[in-house]
Amino acid sequence: MNKQPKYRQVADALRREIDGGALPPGSRLPSESELSARFDASRNTVRSGLSLLVSEGLITSSQGLGYEVRSHEVFELNASQFENLNFPQNGDAYSTDVTNAGRRPHQTFRVEMKPAPEDVAERLTVEAGSTTVLRFCHRFVDDVPWSTQATHYPAWLVEQAPRLAEPGDIAEGTTRYLAAHGIEQVGYFDEISTRMPTPDEARLLEVGAGVPVLLWMRTGYSGDRPIRCTITTFRGDLNRMNYEIGDLSARSENEPQ
Amino acid sequence: MNKQPKYRQVADALRREIDGGALPPGSRLPSESELSARFDASRNTVRSGLSLLVSEGLITSSQGLGYEVRSHEVFELNASQFENLNFPQNGDAYSTDVTNAGRRPHQTFRVEMKPAPEDVAERLTVEAGSTTVLRFCHRFVDDVPWSTQATHYPAWLVEQAPRLAEPGDIAEGTTRYLAAHGIEQVGYFDEISTRMPTPDEARLLEVGAGVPVLLWMRTGYSGDRPIRCTITTFRGDLNRMNYEIGDLSARSENEPQ
DNA sequence: TAGTGGTCTAGACCACCTC
DNA sequence: AGGTGGTCTAGACCACTAC
Numbered sequence: 001m002n003k004q005p006k007y008r009q010v011a012d013a014l015r016r017e018i019d020g021g022a023l024p025p026g027s028r029l030p031s032e033s034e035l036s037a038r039f040d041a042s043r044n045t046v047r048s049g050l051s052l053l054v055s056e057g058l059i060t061s062s063q064g065l066g067y068e069v070r071s072h073e074v075f076e077l078n079a080s081q082f083e084n085l086n087f088p089q090n091g092d093a094y095s096t097d098v099t100n101a102g103r104r105p106h107q108t109f110r111v112e113m114k115p116a117p118e119d120v121a122e123r124l125t126v127e128a129g130s131t132t133v134l135r136f137c138h139r140f141v142d143d144v145p146w147s148t149q150a151t152h153y154p155a156w157l158v159e160q161a162p163r164l165a166e167p168g169d170i171a172e173g174t175t176r177y178l179a180a181h182g183i184e185q186v187g188y189f190d191e192i193s194t195r196m197p198t199p200d201e202a203r204l205l206e207v208g209a210g211v212p213v214l215l216w217m218r219t220g221y222s223g224d225r226p227i228r229c230t231i232t233t234f235r236g237d238l239n240r241m242n243y244e245i246g247d248l249s250a251r252s253e254n255e256p257q
Numbered sequence: 258m259n260k261q262p263k264y265r266q267v268a269d270a271l272r273r274e275i276d277g278g279a280l281p282p283g284s285r286l287p288s289e290s291e292l293s294a295r296f297d298a299s300r301n302t303v304r305s306g307l308s309l310l311v312s313e314g315l316i317t318s319s320q321g322l323g324y325e326v327r328s329h330e331v332f333e334l335n336a337s338q339f340e341n342l343n344f345p346q347n348g349d350a351y352s353t354d355v356t357n358a359g360r361r362p363h364q365t366f367r368v369e370m371k372p373a374p375e376d377v378a379e380r381l382t383v384e385a386g387s388t389t390v391l392r393f394c395h396r397f398v399d400d401v402p403w404s405t406q407a408t409h410y411p412a413w414l415v416e417q418a419p420r421l422a423e424p425g426d427i428a429e430g431t432t433r434y435l436a437a438h439g440i441e442q443v444g445y446f447d448e449i450s451t452r453m454p455t456p457d458e459a460r461l462l463e464v465g466a467g468v469p470v471l472l473w474m475r476t477g478y479s480g481d482r483p484i485r486c487t488i489t490t491f492r493g494d495l496n497r498m499n500y501e502i503g504d505l506s507a508r509s510e511n512e513p514q
Numbered sequence: 515t516a517g518t519g520g521t522c523t524a525g526a527c528c529a530c531c532t533c
Numbered sequence: 534a535g536g537t538g539g540t541c542t543a544g545a546c547c548a549c550t551a552c
Contacts (some may be wrong), residue, residue, distance in 0.1 A: 005521060015456075031537060042523045055312050055466055057453045064530035074450070080502060150537050168542085187503025193331070194451035194471045195495040196314045199272075209312055212469030212493065214451045221507045236451040236469065244502055245337060245446025248477045262540060299542045320519050321549035351521085445515060 009038050010049030018058055018069055025071035057210035080243040098141055106140040111167045123219040123229045124154045131155050133165045145205045152232040183222055189219040206234050212236040265443040267296050267306030275315055275326055275408035283405045337500040355398055363397040375407045380476045380486045388412050402462045423478045440479055448474040462492045463486035469493040
């Protein structure tokens with residue numbers, strides 16, 4: 001008989017309507033009091049069911065407006081080509097991609113001197129807490145917060161490439177700037193994970209409950225040692241990453257989408 | 258003055274204690290009634306605060322036991338070496354990795370004939386709904402559900418390599434079996450995304466609220482066309498993926514962790 | 515049996531949005 | 534002003550776990 005609690009029945013019924021298309025993306029759900037009548041449940045019980053759907057990322061709620069079915073539109077980042085020698089770094093490749101997609105990119109930028117967090121220090125093979133240059137970038141697409149990117153450079157590198165520590169963009173791109181100073185990035189190590197956003201991340205990316213973040217950590221190497229560590233935090237509902245590996249000549253003509 | 262609602266104050270206070278180490282991973286939180294007294298709030302208000310932390314993936318709850326601080330232990334998968342010509346596919350590489358990590362792997366396996374879902378059909382360049390062979394694998398580490406993996410092979414391939422459609426493992430690994438039949442995978446295209454689990458996924462992976470899944474879709478190519486599409490669903494709290502790209506000779510000696 | 519969390523109710527008041 | 538969701542309370546009963 002496996003009777004489900006009432007708030008789950010509410011959630012399941014609404015989820016079916018959403019999945020089945022009866023409630024298409026962008027549409028409004030009935031109000032809490034309407035649902036309360038329909039399911040013969042108290043308002044609080046209906047709210048429990050709705051909050052389940054919110055935490056699954058299916059719907060959003062806004063005070064005074066109501067509940068709305070989320071619409072999904074993802075932006076795809078090619079991580080294996082990003083930062084090819086031909087591409088500038090620090091958002092320029094990203095801006096180009098976004099513009100090509102017919103969207104309007106925008107970013108804020110700042111530079112700080114920061115002690116290296118433990119995970120970064122480990123990857124840069126410097127002592128935890130030793131000073132690094134942090135170049136931080138907050139990215140928007142059509143004014144929607146999209147991702148944050150924090151790149152740490154070790155102190156020894158900054159001595160050879162002092163403009164890293166100066167505020168403001170490096171027009172030609174940091175990768176090229178570094179290459180011009182004899183620091184060439186010949187490989188990188190990417191780590192990808194996911195989790196729910198911290199309150200800080202939720203604020204910066206303006207995500208509510210039910211939307212995880214996608215974490216991308218890239219450690220760049222010269223011929224003899226790590227030269228940078230970049231941590232990108234994506235809104236999980238708006239971004240997807242891809243890697244092209246090996247011979248993909250069979251793919252070139254007809255890509256999905 | 259920016260006064261926070263009481264349930265957020267509760268969540269913030271407990272989050273600080275967790276982040277600060279006063280409540281280490283694995284430890285029990287005070288009971289709801291204790292917290293209710295401590296914060297001078299009703300039990301329901303305390304529950305709202307706790308459920309926030311649950312949805313952030315910081316704590317778990319179990320009936321009759323209480324709330325517990327989550328402990329995190331991640332398993333890392335090297336996606337760029339996985340399935341090198343030297344490695345068998347379909348879990349064997351995975352099992353090897355897991356065993357090397359001193360853990361006990363375990364998996365269930367089944368084979369079905371299935372119409373291709375739209376996204377898979379697109380990637381295999383076959384018509385949506387046309388028949389594919391689905392080889393499905395449910396993986397555990399020390400009896401904890403870890404990931405699911407579903408590989409679709411197009412019908413034309415199965416004619417050339419009939420054992421794909423037979424139930425049961427292919428001892429030498431499917432990649433090698435295919436290579437022996439003249440189908441060599443020369444490249445692949447990986448797509449990575451994240452979202453909250455569907456109820457089905459939550460059941461298979463035994464994840465509660467607050468734990469996203471990491472989705473990995475790999476399309477493998479021969480010299481002229483796509484030969485398979487593998488969709489892996491990881492528990493986001495237990496897994497991390499990495500890619501090694503370019504020259505990483507500077508990394509080989511001292512890897513992080 | 516006692517203590518824990520899980521479900522549910524009925525009602526109050528507040529904050530926000532639209533008209 | 535009227536409707537929406539957001540917060541909070543007090544209390545009831547149930548299900549699970551420990552002892």
